[in-house]
Amino acid sequence: MIDTPGPDLAYQNYLAEGAFMIQKCGGCGRHIFYPRVLCPHCASDALDWVRPSGDGTVYATSVVRQRPEKGPHYNVALVELAEGPRVMSRVEGVAPEDVTIGMAVTAEVDRGGDAPLVIFRPTGGAS
Amino acid sequence: MSGLRGAAAIVGVGHACLGEAPGLSPIEILAQATEAAVRDAGLKMSDVDGIISASPVYNMASMTAAEYLGIRPRFTDSTTLGGSSFVSHITPAALALEAGLCDVVLIAYGSNQRSATGRLVSNSYPDAYEGPYNLRQPITSYALAASRHMHQYGTTREQLAEVAVAARAWARLNPEAFMRGPLSIDDVLASRMISDPLSKSDCCLVTDGGGAMVVVRADRAKDMPNAPVYVLGHATAHWHRYISQMEDLTVTAATESGARACEMAGVGPADVDVLELYDAFTINTIMFLEDLGFCAKGEGGAFVSGGAIAPGGRLPVNTNGGGLSCVHPGMYGIFPFIEAVRQVRGVCGERQVDNVDIALAHGNGGVFSSQATVILGGEATLS
Numbered sequence: 001m002i003d004t005p006g007p008d009l010a011y012q013n014y015l016a017e018g019a020f021m022i023q024k025c026g027g028c029g030r031h032i033f034y035p036r037v038l039c040p041h042c043a044s045d046a047l048d049w050v051r052p053s054g055d056g057t058v059y060a061t062s063v064v065r066q067r068p069e070k071g072p073h074y075n076v077a078l079v080e081l082a083e084g085p086r087v088m089s090r091v092e093g094v095a096p097e098d099v100t101i102g103m104a105v106t107a108e109v110d111r112g113g114d115a116p117l118v119i120f121r122p123t124g125g126a127s
Numbered sequence: 128m129s130g131l132r133g134a135a136a137i138v139g140v141g142h143a144c145l146g147e148a149p150g151l152s153p154i155e156i157l158a159q160a161t162e163a164a165v166r167d168a169g170l171k172m173s174d175v176d177g178i179i180s181a182s183p184v185y186n187m188a189s190m191t192a193a194e195y196l197g198i199r200p201r202f203t204d205s206t207t208l209g210g211s212s213f214v215s216h217i218t219p220a221a222l223a224l225e226a227g228l229c230d231v232v233l234i235a236y237g238s239n240q241r242s243a244t245g246r247l248v249s250n251s252y253p254d255a256y257e258g259p260y261n262l263r264q265p266i267t268s269y270a271l272a273a274s275r276h277m278h279q280y281g282t283t284r285e286q287l288a289e290v291a292v293a294a295r296a297w298a299r300l301n302p303e304a305f306m307r308g309p310l311s312i313d314d315v316l317a318s319r320m321i322s323d324p325l326s327k328s329d330c331c332l333v334t335d336g337g338g339a340m341v342v343v344r345a346d347r348a349k350d351m352p353n354a355p356v357y358v359l360g361h362a363t364a365h366w367h368r369y370i371s372q373m374e375d376l377t378v379t380a381a382t383e384s385g386a387r388a389c390e391m392a393g394v395g396p397a398d399v400d401v402l403e404l405y406d407a408f409t410i411n412t413i414m415f416l417e418d419l420g421f422c423a424k425g426e427g428g429a430f431v432s433g434g435a436i437a438p439g440g441r442l443p444v445n446t447n448g449g450g451l452s453c454v455h456p457g458m459y460g461i462f463p464f465i466e467a468v469r470q471v472r473g474v475c476g477e478r479q480v481d482n483v484d485i486a487l488a489h490g491n492g493g494v495f496s497s498q499a500t501v502i503l504g505g506e507a508t509l510s
Contacts, residue, residue, distance in 0.1 A: 008255060034256045034371075060271040060278075060376055063323040064263050076260050076267050076322075078371055088257040088371040097323065101278040117259050 007035035010049070015116040018109050020054065022085060023047040033085035054107040055082040056120060063096040075099050079107075079120055093121040129360075129391040133509050135221040136348035136355035139168025139341035140465045145454045146305040148335040149242040153184050154195050157237025160337035161196060168341040169352040170231060175341070177202035177229035179220060180236060181212035183457050192235055202229040208365065208499070209492025210405055212236075213338070213460035215363040215499035220342045230343065237337030238456035244333075257369055263322050266330060266408070268370035268494035270322040273410040275376040277324060279425065282413065284324055286428030288315035290409040291328050291451050293437035298448025300438060300478035305334050306452040329409040331450035331459070338461035340468065345509075356471045357509055359485070360392025360502040370494045377425075381418035381489060381498040388500035389420075392485075396420040399502070400483045401470045402442065403463035405491035406449040412436070415489055416444070419500065443480045446470060460490035464501060471505050484508055 005013065007023070011034075014021040022033045027044025031052070038045055056079040063073050075096035080086050089107075091099040105120035141163025144156045157180070165172055178200045180188035189205040192198075202223040208215050213234055220232040262268060276282045292312055298304035310328070318328035348355035364380035364387070367373045389395055396419065404415045413427035421442065422430040430436075436444035447453040447466040454462055467488035469475050484507055490499040 012255070060275040061323075062267050062270040062274055063320075064261065064267055065320045065322065074261070076262050076271070078271055078376070086371055088260050088262070088369075090260050101274065113259075115259065 007037060011035045014049070015109055015118070018111060018116070019051060020107050020109050020118045021049045022052050022081070022083065024050045031081070031083035031085055033081070033087055052107070053082050055123070056080055056105050056107060058091065058099060058101050058103040058105060059086055061091070061099045061101060077120070079105055087118065089118055089120050091120045091122065131221055131225065132359055132391055132393065133345055133357045134225050135217070135342050135358045136345045137340050137358065137468045137503070138343050138348050138351040138353055138355055139164040139170065140339070140468050141167050142336060142338040142462070142465060145303050145336040146334050147241055148239060151239055151242070151335070153182065153237045153239050154191060155237070156239060156335060156337035157192055157235050157339070158195055160237060160339040161233060161235045164233070164235070164339035164341050167353065170341060172196060172198065174231045175233045176200055177220065177223055177232035179204040179216040179232060179234045181205060181207040181458065182236065182238070184238070200229070202232065208363065208497035210407065210458045210460050211363065211490030211492035211497040211499040212458060214464050214488055214490030214501050215497065217342070217358055217361045217501050218363060221358055221361065224342065224344045230347070232342040233339060234342065234461065235337070235339035236458060236461045238458065239335045240457040241333050241335045254369065257371055265494050266325060267322040269408040269410055270325045271370055272376040272414070272495055273324050273408070276410060276414065279377055280428065282428035284316060285312055286413065286432055287324070287329055287409040288312045289431045289434070290406065290412045290436070291315045293431065293434065293440070294406060294445050294449040294451040296437040297446050297478055298452035301448050301453060304448035304453040305332055306448070325408055325410070331407045331455040332452070334454050334456050336454045336456040338465050340461070340465060354472060354506065356468045356503050356505065358501065359394065359504045359508060360388040360390070361500065362387030362391065363497065363499040365497040368493060368496050373495060377414065379414055379418050379495045379498055381415050381500065384498040384500040385419040385489070388502050392502040394485055394502060399485050399487045401446060401467070401480045401486045402444045403447070403467045403486065403488040404445060405459055405463055405489055406445055406451050407455070407459065407491060409451070411491060412444065415491070419487070419489065438478070446475065446478050446480060460492070460499070463488045463490065467501070467503050471503050
């Protein structure tokens with residue numbers, strides 16, 4: 001039996017406290033994301049929560065275009081964390097079409113919306 | 128070589144309601160396609176004793192279909208792998224036939240997606256790790272892969288456009304295709320951007336439509352009215368479900384499904400005369416040509432340039448017009464499969480490729496997630 005709450009809910013609870021947390025496997029030493037009860041690399045259940053550095057690199061990016069009456073265009077990006085795993089997110093603080101693959105970005109927890117969310121900004125505030 | 132090579136044969140195909148079919152439910156469309164396929168096989172509905180179906184609407188699809196058609200199947204399968212279903216279904220069909228669990232397998236699909244919703248309905252459900260970022264699914268997932276392919280290999284929007292233009296050129300030869308107007312590279316480039324770098328013309332159609340096929344053991348196929356189309360090789364692979372878990376956004380599990388299907392069939396890319404690839408988006412065709420071994424990784428954009436996969440080009444690809452210009456009712460997998468069967472039969476009229484011995488059909492499901500490849504051949508390929 002794993003501790004409760006399960007990893008999905010535990011992740012959301014961390015986010016609600018303003019913390020972006022990922023798991024590190026005690027079996028193989030790799031970081032994993034999204035959170036799971038078993039490591040997808042070695043099947044170990046010895047997964048510990050760790051706080052990632054927050055450093056990442058844009059791996060892929062798109063701009064979702066909307067009709068003007070529905071709101072502005074927005075970015076969607078896959079970000080590769082310094083620890084290895086890739087996360088779905090968006091890059092803010094720069095025009096959506098100016099987000100480029102390879103861009104250095106830093107994570108933050110955005111608690112301004114309906115639910116807390118990990119977003120990224122260009123590292124060092126460059127835009 | 129596998130004992131499954133050539134063990135099963137497609138003896139009937141049919142489709143119905145391609146394009147727009149307002150006022151019909153998905154099962155009514157499926158039933159019409161099935162009637163056409165069973166009639167094409169020279170069989171009666173009561174001969175069908177195995178049924179395989181998948182649907183974004185009916186989550187116990189083979190039960191819904193069997194009940195509607197009045198079939199009490201000895202073999203049933205509703206495995207849903209997204210759009211690669213139906214191509215993937217050939218494996219359980221062939222295994223069940225070979226094991227003697229049943230004698231006549233129906234694989235069938237029907238959808239009224241255009242009339243019911245008018246937009247592409249994804250099988251994706253909102254999940255906690257991707258959902259909040261409002262990807263326009265499934266387009267944005269494929270757009271992310273396209274962005275990566277362009278970054279890594281210099282693939283251009285013009286090269287993506289070549290895929291759409293080639294599909295349209297084939298569709299113009301197919302009276303059953305939904306979109307048959309002229310389309311140029313400039314038209315595609317000028318089309319409204321949906322999720323960069325994919326524009327509306329880089330995206331598949333949203334249509335209604337149904338397709339069905341009848342599969343039997345090869346020994347029985349010889350007694351049927353149509354020349355049998357033998358199932359020489361087939362394989363399915365999946366490595367991820369969500370795009371954020373895809374290890375390399377430029378490499379799909381088609382590398383594995385294609386290699387395993389070719390190994391079973393004892394053929395390589397050079398032996399394939401015509402390809403029917405699941406082109407949900409223009410980037411798909413480029414990546415599948417690479418992953419299935421028709422060009423090197425990263426060279427797909429150059430490979431399709433200059434009309435190379437259009438009529439009269441070096442390699443005929445998506446001869447029905449594909450999901451981009453022929454038909455795409457939510458899950459497209461049955462349609463490239465049917466087109467491959469018809470190309471081997473040699474009944475495709477103006478779009479028929481000369482001397483087709485071997486055809487390859489490839490299905491894609493989810494967001495580049497599930498990949499299924501089938502290799503088909505005529506009588507001459509059995510020995």
